[in-house]
Amino acid sequence: MNKLVTLLGLLFCLSMSAQEFEDLLFTNYEKYKVEGFSQRRTAPESVYAQLEKQNTNTLKVKEVTKSIEGKPIYLVSTGEGETTVLLWSQMHGNESTATRALMDVFEFLQQDDELNTFRETLMSSLNLHFVPMLNPDGGQKWQRRNTLGVDINRDALRLQSPESQILKKLRDSLEAEFGYNLHDQSRYYNAEFTAKPASVSFLATAYNEEKSINENRAKSMQLVLSMNKVIQKFAPGHVGRYSDDFEPRAFGDNIQLWGTSLVLIESGGYFNDREKEFIRKLNFVTILSSLHEIATNKYQENDINDYEKIPRNDRKMFDLKIVNLNYPLLDKEYLVDMGINQNEVERSNERGFSYVGAIADFGDLSTYFGYNNFNAEGYTYVAAKTYSGSLKDTSEWDLLKQGYGFKTYQGVHTKHSFKNILLNRIQEGKMISKASKEVNFFLKKDGEIKFALINGFLIDVDKRVLPEGFNAKTE
Numbered sequence: 001m002n003k004l005v006t007l008l009g010l011l012f013c014l015s016m017s018a019q020e021f022e023d024l025l026f027t028n029y030e031k032y033k034v035e036g037f038s039q040r041r042t043a044p045e046s047v048y049a050q051l052e053k054q055n056t057n058t059l060k061v062k063e064v065t066k067s068i069e070g071k072p073i074y075l076v077s078t079g080e081g082e083t084t085v086l087l088w089s090q091m092h093g094n095e096s097t098a099t100r101a102l103m104d105v106f107e108f109l110q111q112d113d114e115l116n117t118f119r120e121t122l123m124s125s126l127n128l129h130f131v132p133m134l135n136p137d138g139g140q141k142w143q144r145r146n147t148l149g150v151d152i153n154r155d156a157l158r159l160q161s162p163e164s165q166i167l168k169k170l171r172d173s174l175e176a177e178f179g180y181n182l183h184d185q186s187r188y189y190n191a192e193f194t195a196k197p198a199s200v201s202f203l204a205t206a207y208n209e210e211k212s213i214n215e216n217r218a219k220s221m222q223l224v225l226s227m228n229k230v231i232q233k234f235a236p237g238h239v240g241r242y243s244d245d246f247e248p249r250a251f252g253d254n255i256q257l258w259g260t261s262l263v264l265i266e267s268g269g270y271f272n273d274r275e276k277e278f279i280r281k282l283n284f285v286t287i288l289s290s291l292h293e294i295a296t297n298k299y300q301e302n303d304i305n306d307y308e309k310i311p312r313n314d315r316k317m318f319d320l321k322i323v324n325l326n327y328p329l330l331d332k333e334y335l336v337d338m339g340i341n342q343n344e345v346e347r348s349n350e351r352g353f354s355y356v357g358a359i360a361d362f363g364d365l366s367t368y369f370g371y372n373n374f375n376a377e378g379y380t381y382v383a384a385k386t387y388s389g390s391l392k393d394t395s396e397w398d399l400l401k402q403g404y405g406f407k408t409y410q411g412v413h414t415k416h417s418f419k420n421i422l423l424n425r426i427q428e429g430k431m432i433s434k435a436s437k438e439v440n441f442f443l444k445k446d447g448e449i450k451f452a453l454i455n456g457f458l459i460d461v462d463k464r465v466l467p468e469g470f471n472a473k474t475e
């Protein structure tokens, strides 16, 4: 009897500890979060500098090849266990969320604290290999493709790039049992039929046209189910299931075919998280807790029939959705909804960008969702005016209240000409483009201007608070 009680107690402790790991990672995240990676546009040099610091007894950092432009690509290895796991991030240069999370994962792996039990389980059961930032040239230029102009994820068979060659070589030499293929997806994906962005999407990648499920792929599905549970806990409903259409040229599909159980993790969008800091945290928690599931074989308890229950990825989000707008055209009014996106436009010569608002869709958008939503019922549409006077005796906020959306300037502008402006700038004598007019207007109620749409961002002109990421446009 005593033995039974002890055994039950032990089992209880084991299951508790396994369950709690993700909670502990989530609550203690700040302890492991590495500074200097709060922006998506992470320079390869920042990653290299951090890896240099992490090259310790615990983590072995080794240069394994160079990119086309000669930038080093590193392999970070740790653990003495039997189960080999290979993880790589940023095969697409402008997808850095997981790279940033890996910096935190490395920090976690070599700290010495009350989570040592978990750490030891990982180290003693697993043989871990990470390639953070597989495409440093693309990372430097903030572009998807590598310097050759090739999408590395369509180069798994032809292997024309050193970045592709090293991934294949590592897969084959390590014979990894599990693979993590870490990417970013558009922030406009949502979990199907819901207003929730797919902050993280998973895929147990198919290895043939028929999308068969062999033992390898079944393990991928079970691992996805473990990851799904974790995200559902911290961001309920924010998970999507990526399409499993077979792509014969892609790495994920081939690595699955070559015998490694592969999981694709795509970081999407989240509310008020343009720089994906919260999603980086979700990556950190998911990667480590799922590795723990592998180390303890706990993922095997998942039923693969639950895999299809994860909502599919859909692409139905807008940055801003305005509904019930009475839109004037040739002396008549029409009831429309507007889907507006704030698209990123790169600025040359610096790792910067600005947003340019644009209509993404127009009409009945009742099946779509917005990060921000506004019901324009009862408001009158007013076109934006252009102000040509001086700003000496008035403020931009006052002008906004009076319905001015543009301010003229003379001569040419440089990228440093206008900082922290509220009204769009337009060169004197120049016509405002049709695309610009569409995302710059005012909404009036009771004879007063209440809201301004400036460069696709909605501003309450009385509250005078700017929305996240706001910038006006200079034409």
Ligand SMILES: [Zn+2]
Residues within 6 Å of the ligand: 092, 095, 183, 184
């Ligand atoms: Zn990608």
